[in-house]
Amino acid sequence: KQKESSVLKDSSLAVLSRELGPEKYNGLVLGMLLNIPTITLVRIANDASECGLKDASDKTKVDATQTILFKWRELRAGTKEREKVKELTRAIKEMGKEACAQMIAEKNIENVELTADAFAALA
Numbered sequence: 001k002q003k004e005s006s007v008l009k010d011s012s013l014a015v016l017s018r019e020l021g022p023e024k025y026n027g028l029v030l031g032m033l034l035n036i037p038t039i040t041l042v043r044i045a046n047d048a049s050e051c052g053l054k055d056a057s058d059k060t061k062v063d064a065t066q067t068i069l070f071k072w073r074e075l076r077a078g079t080k081e082r083e084k085v086k087e088l089t090r091a092i093k094e095m096g097k098e099a100c101a102q103m104i105a106e107k108n109i110e111n112v113e114l115t116a117d118a119f120a121a122l123a
Helices: 010-022 024-035 038-048 057-074 081-094 099-109 116-120
Strands: none
Touching: 010 024, 010 099, 010 116, 024 038, 024 057, 024 081, 038 116, 057 081, 081 099, 099 116
16 A cells, blocks of 8 residues: 555645635635546535535634545545645645645655644745
């Protein structure tokens, strides 16, 4: 069994969710760019709160983003780790977050997990 990339571990995806999640509908956009089926994204959004994500709190959006990232990883279970990292960084670049994508690629090469400090350094 191949070793899981540090940037794709639960803790790393949770940090990424906190960075991207609160902003507008970033979680859903990321899910779309990662080719998660629309019905799956709709279910996640509807399960997030009674009003979906429209007037949801930041925490609810972050939680939904994390669910989306975990679901994506689950859907791509048979894929090589480096391919998953490429998909994730491509999607984040397409969101206009080039520096974020670059940092994730670097952390992957270093085989270290994503941290809030790493994102804070981008600001």
